[in-house]
Amino acid sequence: MALPFVIHLIIFRYIPIVGWVMAFQDYKPARGLFAQKWVGFEQFRILFSDLAFYRILRNTLAMAAIKLVLGTVFSILVAVLVNETRSKFARRSVQTISYLPHFVSWVVAANIFLNVLSPDSGILNNILMAFGIIKEPVLWLGVPEYFWHIIGWSHVWKECGFGAIIYLSAMTAIDPQIYEAADIDGARRLQRIRYITLPGIKATFIILLIMNIGHLLDAGFEQQYLLQNGLVQDYSEVFTIYIMKYGLKMMRYSYAAAAGIFKSVVSIILIFSANRLAARLGEETLV
Amino acid sequence: MKKTTDDIIFDTAKVFMLVFLIIVTLYPFLNILAISFNDAMDSIRGGVNIWPRKFSLMNYEKIFSNPNIGHAAIISVLRTVIAVITQVFCTAMVAYTISRKEFVLRKFITLLYVITMYIDGGLIPTYFLMRSLHLVNSFHIYWVPGLVAAFNLLVIRTYINGLSESFIESAKLEGASDFTIFLKVIMPLCLPVLATVALFVAVWQWNFWFDTFIYNSSNIKLSTLQYELMKKIQSANAAVSGSSASSAFAEAGGMSGSRVTPTSLRAAMTVVVSLPIIAVYPFLQKYFVTGLAIGGVKG
Numbered sequence: 001m002a003l004p005f006v007i008h009l010i011i012f013r014y015i016p017i018v019g020w021v022m023a024f025q026d027y028k029p030a031r032g033l034f035a036q037k038w039v040g041f042e043q044f045r046i047l048f049s050d051l052a053f054y055r056i057l058r059n060t061l062a063m064a065a066i067k068l069v070l071g072t073v074f075s076i077l078v079a080v081l082v083n084e085t086r087s088k089f090a091r092r093s094v095q096t097i098s099y100l101p102h103f104v105s106w107v108v109a110a111n112i113f114l115n116v117l118s119p120d121s122g123i124l125n126n127i128l129m130a131f132g133i134i135k136e137p138v139l140w141l142g143v144p145e146y147f148w149h150i151i152g153w154s155h156v157w158k159e160c161g162f163g164a165i166i167y168l169s170a171m172t173a174i175d176p177q178i179y180e181a182a183d184i185d186g187a188r189r190l191q192r193i194r195y196i197t198l199p200g201i202k203a204t205f206i207i208l209l210i211m212n213i214g215h216l217l218d219a220g221f222e223q224q225y226l227l228q229n230g231l232v233q234d235y236s237e238v239f240t241i242y243i244m245k246y247g248l249k250m251m252r253y254s255y256a257a258a259a260g261i262f263k264s265v266v267s268i269i270l271i272f273s274a275n276r277l278a279a280r281l282g283e284e285t286l287v
Numbered sequence: 288m289k290k291t292t293d294d295i296i297f298d299t300a301k302v303f304m305l306v307f308l309i310i311v312t313l314y315p316f317l318n319i320l321a322i323s324f325n326d327a328m329d330s331i332r333g334g335v336n337i338w339p340r341k342f343s344l345m346n347y348e349k350i351f352s353n354p355n356i357g358h359a360a361i362i363s364v365l366r367t368v369i370a371v372i373t374q375v376f377c378t379a380m381v382a383y384t385i386s387r388k389e390f391v392l393r394k395f396i397t398l399l400y401v402i403t404m405y406i407d408g409g410l411i412p413t414y415f416l417m418r419s420l421h422l423v424n425s426f427h428i429y430w431v432p433g434l435v436a437a438f439n440l441l442v443i444r445t446y447i448n449g450l451s452e453s454f455i456e457s458a459k460l461e462g463a464s465d466f467t468i469f470l471k472v473i474m475p476l477c478l479p480v481l482a483t484v485a486l487f488v489a490v491w492q493w494n495f496w497f498d499t500f501i502y503n504s505s506n507i508k509l510s511t512l513q514y515e516l517m518k519k520i521q522s523a524n525a526a527v528s529g530s531s532a533s534s535a536f537a538e539a540g541g542m543s544g545s546r547v548t549p550t551s552l553r554a555a556m557t558v559v560v561s562l563p564i565i566a567v568y569p570f571l572q573k574y575f576v577t578g579l580a581i582g583g584v585k586g
Contacts, residue, residue, distance in 0.1 A: 016408020
């Protein structure tokens with residue numbers, strides 16, 4: 001019963017990996033994959049000597065790190081706030097509302113940010129002008145220095161509610177007796193959070209952090225692609241955009257494939273080291 | 288327990304932050320909704336918040352009178368429905384197979400799927416594969432390549448492993464074939480997890496635009512709602528950088544006299560595209576959370 005599906009799997013998921021040999025050729029689509037001119041590591045040599053490559057690498061690492069740090073901090077903050085709320089109705093309402101952005105596509109979210117950041121009537125410019133912080137509207141999406149901010153904060157807006165789920169479930173697993181004992185000792189609310197709640201989610205925090213480090217070369221793609229424009233491209237281009245530009249637009253297939261392989265191979269190394277590290281620490285925290 | 292000043296300060300700060308969270312999350316959606324129902328020429332003046340100032344259905348009329356958008360809506364629904372049915376059925380079938388203890392290759396096949404969660408061929412080799420399989424400029428790209436996804440497979444397999452063996456054994460004693468057991472015994476028992484996976488797939492399919500963009504962008508008859516909205520975002524971005532301001536003007540110019548603007552049309556499209564998700568997600572969230580929990584115990 002599984003045989004047709006195994007064939008399907010090999011065709012759609014394993015044959016493209018065989019296609020990696022393209023990166024060692026000067027691929028021309030008219031000929032078959034094994035009737036190409038072989039060039040060895042030439043494509044990789046060009047890749048590593050291209051200044052644009054290092055810019056892409058910088059952008060990818062920077063945006064992935066920003067998203068990781070901001071996303072983690074705000075997910076934990078939301079989880080703490082919900083955890084400190086007793087009323088069932090309030091908890092449910094806040095959670096349901098905070099999940100909403102997670103379920104809509106980045107296309108919808110990008111549209112929302114185009115609106116919020118618009119220089120014509122965007123709410124951000126309106127508020128900042130009402131408080132006299134800025135004198136005239138700013139074209140937020142057109143300033144290169146702001147792009148990483150926009151990526152980081154739009155990620156927080158979209159994912160912090162959903163990201164809180166896992167921390168919240170770790171918090172509900174904390175023994176209520178510890179809180180009761182703290183109350184008897186006269187602990188204040190902030191002290192309860194500082195000395196009970198946060199240490200209680202430490203294991204979850206470490207595991208998630210390590211797992212996410214495995215995805216540092218994966219800064220997302222849709223977000224950058226949908227929010228970028230010509231003015232900010234030095235700060236917005238990430239690997240997938242680079243590969244699309246060289247591969248599908250400029251038709252330098254082998255070169256783009258080489259860039260793709262670099263990203264895949266480094267990612268696999270990162271993910272496996274992260275998994276091993278997490279497994280080791282996981283055992284220790286269990287003991 | 289009586290409240291101390293400390294408690295009062297804490298609770299006030301907490302409520303303040305939660306209310307802030309809710310406003311920041313909801314305001315942008317309500318703002319887009321208001322703009323979509325506001326007269327486009329009036330919106331240019333700015334200052335529309337969460338309620339239309341000059342109510343108008345013009346933006347929606349304009350969208351729904353565009354045959355391309357109507358067609359894209361049909362494709363969006365079709366790709367979602369077809370992918371949900373085929374993926375749920377096929378994934379369940381493979382999951383049942385790899386859950387059978389007597390099947391010697393089950394570990395090997397599971398591993399083949401799990402590897403694909405970490406390694407993929409990358410954009411360029413995949414593109415050439417799809418091209419040689421004639422899946423470029425084809426509706427089938429929407430459902431064929433992703434027929435069985437490793438993550439969903441593990442979710443269903445974990446569920447089947449938790450079922451009692453006695454159901455299957457008694458069916459075998461009555462002489463039922465493997466396929467009959469799958470259809471008549473396993474599928475009904477798995478209904479909760481199949482619903483979960485169906486929801487995963489449906490949300491994913493409805494929201495996805497990258498395949499349309501890469502493989503089907505030259506054929507308007509295969510476009511989806513997400514992709515049509517994405518194209519509108521691209522012309523808005525081009526207008527930001529001014530690199531092709533002319534095309535943005537052309538877009539606006541072609542609409543002169545029709546009393547709509549690109550911004551207002553985008554707002555109405557955004558509402559249409561996100562409405563199905565917003566309507567169903569409150570009912571899905573508990574499934575997503577369970578799915579997340581099951582996915583955690585993978586391998």
